[in-house]
Amino acid sequence: MSRYTRSRGILCQGRGSAANSAICYCLGITAVDPGVHDLLFERFISAERNEPPDIDVDFEHERREEVIQYIYAKYGRERAGLAATVISYRPKSALRDVGKALGLSADATGVLSRTVWGWGREGIEEDRIREAGLDPADRRLRLTLALARELIGFPRHLSQHVGGFVITEGPLHALVPIENAAMEDRTIIEWDKDDLDALGLLKIDVLALGMLTCLRRGFDLLRRHKGIELGLATIPAEDPAVYDMLCAADAIGVFQVESRAQMSMLPRLKPRCFYDLVIEVAIVRPGPIQGDMVHPYLRRRSGLEPVTYPSPELERVLAKTCGVPLFQEQAMRIAIVAAGFTPSEADRLRRAMATFRRVGTIHTFQEKMIEGMTRNGYDRAFAERCFRQIEGFGEYGFPESHAASFALLVYASAWLKRHHPEIFAAAILNSQPMGFYAPSQLVRDAADHGVxxxxxxxxxxxxxxxxxxxxxxxxxxxxxxxxxxxxxxxxxxxxxxxxxxxxxxxxxxxxxxxxxxxxxxxxxxxxxxxxxxxxxxxxxxxxxxxxxxxxxxxxxxxxxxxxxxxxPAMSLGEQVVEDYAVTGLSVKRHPLALLRPQLAADRYSPCADLLTLPSGGRTCTAGLVLVRQRPGTASGVIFATLEDETGIANIIVWPKVFEAHRKALLGSRLLGVEGMLQREDTVTHLIAHRLVDLSHHLATLGELDGDSDAFARSLARADEVRRPGADPRQKQVTAAKAVMPKGRNFR
Incomplete structure (x- = not known):
């Protein structure tokens, strides 16, 4: 497959355990050299497992279908098929299906589902139901909520795996049940990957990654316009200018480090070499966070805490991460070295990490690991932290090899953005949809970089x-x-x-x-x-x-x-709103630049002012909502990103503030925030105390020419009809509030 993609100019990159293999590196399956980065070969293949290695390969997301059809053509649809995956009920889908079955109107189920974000089995509070305009005492509504809560986690339907291929020597239907996929020329196996593992069938993951599409387009533009021939393996390494950019959290569009959490971590971790990027990719994950490994690592890295090791044996395991375990491979090595696990037991521990969400067997290793470490002289608190980290890996954690594969893409995308911002902007816009940010923010960022x-x-x-x-x-x-x-x-x-x-x-x-x-x-x-x-x-x-x-x-x-x-000429406000309505962005002016006098009158400061105001002071700011993020490891805390004509503001919303201002946070497109400024190093946040929906200001954008009705009409006075009544052409009216970005929600 790798040879085929190279012959067709399709960019691919092996990830996961494939990066631990020198053979995969020599074959071009991965561009990460395991010899240089000292990766654990046993993570790729071991005698104890007695099974073929698991190789995951990412391909350009726009051209992965070419690779899939190549596999079908080479091996035949009678010998190759995609695995299935079981889709379980989540809160919104449970509400919609139960509401439909019980006869609730589509409007009612739509309103209910819009109030859900991060709802678990505890349900929706009565105040939220009233806020949505519904009666919580209604019998049918209460039954809908109760049944939907019970349904969460149950299988809903069988879907197609993101890319898990099974290739057999004989006819596929002789081993597994198969069916035609909804897409043309695809065959689906009716069992999921765990069923296939239980049968010992080889599965190859043919995955899609938008950043590979972006990088390939970027390399093509670089060759066409500047005569520079580059690839993943030939980008100039260890460029200080790239690390300077990342240390400043200038990472919009950069692979894996453009989220709020990652951009807050960059100035604190201050990456200065490739291995620092490996750590950056892996550290903002549930494993290290739940295991309380992040802050000790940062303190040790910054020299605020001495680097110590529990034993000489563990120093060899933890030397690269300042004595703090951050990777799955380190957890496996600690289990072997410190707790007395055999290699096969350590591999079963790894499997338990991978299936924690679904099977929940990781607790069976808790006593053996903690007692084994304390018996060998290790501090119980350290042993418990190590196990908490392993439990966190069950939620979501990166092995070192996986982080190394992704770190290469982090560096490649950052290098392209730093040295050729116009090429990076064109490439990422042509690869949409992908990443955290909409095209309007990507274009704005390119302009900020002089494009x-x-x-x-x-x-x-x-x-x-x-x-x-x-x-x-x-x-x-x-x-x-x-x-x-x-x-x-x-x-x-x-x-x-x-x-x-x-x-x-x-x-x-x-x-x-x-x-x-x-x-x-x-x-x-x-x-x-x-x-x-x-x-x-x-x-x-x-x-x-x-x-x-x-x-x-x-x-x-x-x-x-x-x-x-x-x-009559359209006002600038009307032009900007029409730009957003049709293209999702405007190069004429930022909407909030036009609304600045109104916002200033309401004492809302520009986002850029937050960088100069003293930490600990109270202030107000407002902006278009770009991103709302509620990570599972943040104990209900919500991180929001706002944008105005001067820059972005990072907002932290504690759970109590969220519950008090839920409607404003989830429903507004233009959000006002009053709170306390918090600054650590160069990272600035506004801790929200009060949230205000200012979306009504957007409706005034078209009135900036002095005509109070200018934006209520899309056509000028010369276009009016003589007879009174509704003008069918008014269907063309664009409502400013409706076309401004809603903001993207992430978990």
Missing amino acids: EVRPVDVNHSGWDCTLEERGDELALRLGFRLVKGAREQEMAHLVALRTTPYNSIAELQRRTGLPPASLERLARADAFGSLGLDRRAALWQVRGLDLTPLPLFAATQTPKPEPAVTL
Whole structure:
């Protein structure tokens, strides 16, 4: 498979235990050299396991289907199939299905499901139900909530595994039950990966990773525009400028370290070499966090605490991590060295870590490990911390080999962003959807790094975002892919026929044959700027096109121009809102720059001011909600990221504040926060005391020209009908609140 992908120019990278094998490195399955990074070979294969190694390979997410079809073509669908996975009920799906079965309206189940975020078996409080406009005393509603709570965790349906392939020597149906997948040319095995493990069948994981798509696109652009030939294995190593950027938490778009938790960790860990990135990837995980390993490691790394080792034997195991166990392999080695486990027992411990959520057998090793360590002279508190870390790995933890594979992608994406920000921006925009941030934040970040961003235009854009010469530098031209509802085939046709520039909308329509709906979509995207037309003028011309089929030779005649019409100009606020409505971003102005006078009158400071205000003081800020994150290890604490025209603000919401202001936090698009500033090193947070939904301010964006009704209408006075009543054209009205980003929720 790796040889096939290389022949097709598809980027791939082995992860997990494959990175522990020198053979996998030599075969090009992984770009991580296990000899350089001292990785544990037994994690890849061991005599005790008496089974083939588990090799996981990531491929570009846009081209993984090519690899899947290659496997089917090589081995035949009668000998290759994808494993199944059992989808269990979660709170929202349980509410929807039970509500539907009991006859609740779609509106009622929708309102209930929107109140759920992180709801476990404890249910929804009555206050939340009342807040949603429902009666908690209603018998059918109470029954729905009770049954939904019981249903959580039960199997719901059988789905397709993300990429687990089974390849057999004989016919597949002779061993396992199979069925056709919903997708064409795919075969599914009706058993999940645990059933296959129990039978001893070999499974190969063919996985998809968006960052590989981004990097391949970046390498292609680098070669095309700058003549630089690079790949994952040939990127200049250990570049101080890259580590300087990461230490400053300048990591939007960078693989694995762009989350709030990772960006808060970067200035504290201060990575200065590749192995530091391996630790960075692995440390913000439930294993180290639940095992109380993070803060001791940071104190030791910073010289605030002496580096000590419980014994000389464990020094060899823990030397790379300052005496603190952070990786799955270290947990296995501690079990062998300190607790007297045999290698086969340590491997069973590893398996228990991997199946903790589902099987829950890890507790059977607790007494043996803790008692074995204390019997060998180790402190009981240290032994209990080690076991808590192992339990955390059951929730989610990285083996060192896995972290090393991902760290390579962290470094590669950071290097590309640091040295070629315009190429990185184009590559990541063309690889969407992926990552934490929407295209609007990625474009904003590119502009902050000095990249000139040019709007979508019928005479300059392609389907993908492209790069244009700007003296000695390159500018980023946004592509048609960002226009909501645009069809790639139509836009490719437009580009193919653009041998000479389009001079008018009528000419463009005549040459391309695009339907009026597509032309109107381009007009609403303000894509006719090179023709000297703004959005409103372009819409006027599109709606005035005569699309009657022309007689022979009539196409060679110049059509009679329409009488000149003076249209009132759209306000800047209207332009910005329309930009967000059609492309999800605006290069004209940030919405909050237009709302700043109103926010200042309400005493909301710009986000950038938080960096200069003293720690411990009270302040207020406001911004568009980008991300809400509620990690399982954070004891109910929610981390939110807000953005205004000056930058971003990191907000911490404690559980009591969340319950008091739940509706504002979950429902607002523009959020105001009052709280106390907290700063540690260069990491600044605002601890929220009060949250306010300011989304109503967004509705005033179109009124900035002084006309209080300007944004309530999408058409000017000249477009009004004489007869009173509803104008069907008002369906085109864009509500500012509706088009601003909702913010992305993560667990």
